[in-house]
Amino acid sequence: MNSLVTVTGAEGFIGSHLVETLVKSGKRVRAMVLYNSFNSWGWLDQLSPDVLAQVEVVLGDVRDPLSVRECMRDAEVVYHLAALIAIPYSYQAPHSYVQTNVVGTLNVLEAARELYTPRVVHTSTSEVYGTARQIPIGESHPLQAQSPYAASKIGADKLAESYHLSFGVPVVTLRPFNTYGPRQSARAVISSVMSQIAARAPVVKVGSLAPTRDFNYVTDTAAAFLAVGDAPADQVVGQTFNTGTGVEVSVGELVEAISRVMNSHARVEQEPKRLRPDASEVMRLISDSSRLRQATDWSPQYPLLRGLEQTSRWFLDQQNLSHYRTGMYAI
CATH class of the missing domain: 3.90.25.10 (UDP-galactose 4-epimerase, domain 1)
Incomplete structure (x- = not known):
């Protein structure tokens, strides 16, 4: 039987493309969608029926520890994409960004720790680097929070790092540059x-x-998620990888x-x-993605x-x- 994977934020732009990619690669997918009374599955509603038939959709909220844990149960890989991402709105509602991006990530990490989840792929963003101090930007570039959104994602990234170092949670952090599609x-x-x-x-x-x-087509970004989710643990776990074209x-x-x-x-x-x-x-x-290319067979197409x-x-x-x-x- 094909392995079960969970995707948080599955109803979003990148999340819906990742779900498609995972299904086409033969994975069994459990998609966590933010609860709403309209029973809307966001962009998942636009997927073809043959793809959607292979997806178990679960309504929940990444801010709720119980719903996160139940959605992650038995998953071999958890792709954690759920986040508030609009930079302008983070100026108006910074508290909600901390609750979703930081506390939500904490809930995923705690669940992974309790369930002994074999791998968590945590989603970062190139915005954590701020304006480049050196070009191209490698993963060791200083982190600069130039917006409340960036600050919340740095907080989430550091939690992921700390859970790997403190508790051995097998986390991989993927840091996509600007995705479009x-x-x-x-x-x-x-x-x-x-x-x-x-x-x-x-x-x-x-x-x-x-x-x-550094603009990246969404199919390439989804392929990068799959690459770090499938790669041997000793090549990716505990590391951060940029995803970009350069x-x-x-x-x-x-x-x-x-x-x-x-x-x-x-x-x-x-x-x-x-x-x-x-x-x-x-x-x-502008991204230096050489670390990802060396660790996996990924390259932008x-x-x-x-x-x-x-x-x-x-x-x-x-x-x-x-x-x-x-x-x-x-x-």
Whole structure:
């Protein structure tokens, strides 16, 4: 019988793609979805019936220790993705980020300790590095909390590290750089720009065009999760791995590329409310993923242009676009 794996945050953008990847690789998947009275499974509702038929969906809350423990029971690998991720909203509701990202991670680690879970893959973020002090960014780069979101993820990362060193919990931390693709929230720059263009907005509104990022297609990110989940323990457990292409692109260059891919001539306009506070903006991120490449057989398969073309086709489908309120700023 194929091994059982649990995915927290399975209803989200990366989580739903990871569920697809795990099912296609032959895993039995238990997907933890945040409880809601609408019985919505988030983006899992968009998966094909043949994939979804292989998934056990469990409603719960990562902030609740009991529901976390029950969802993790008997799992060979737990992929912990549940988190609040929008940086602008972390300025408004920092307490909720600590509860979800820090306490939620504590609950996963405690459950893994009690259940002797063979492996936990904890999800970090390139935002923990802050503006790069050296390029490219390796895993030993200093951690800088330039937003409450980043601070909550640093706290979660350090808890994961401490549970491995203190209690021997077999944790692997995966640190994806900026992931994009179909089903991403419009709070992110690529999905925001594409959804506005697909809706034929005469003016495309953006934040700062100066920051640079390392953009990764979601299929590559999901493959990285699978790689560290399946790798021999002595190659990955107790370590942190960056996931990125090593290619640096400014937001301004990115918007121009999207406009070309989507054949858009809409005017681009900077909107003040989309700007981060000056000291909070992370100006430069570019990944050194050599450690992950050496430990596993992972390597990115999607150059930026190919990924943008795939993503734009998804957004140009009016049924997909209907999930977005394109006339509003998604915080």
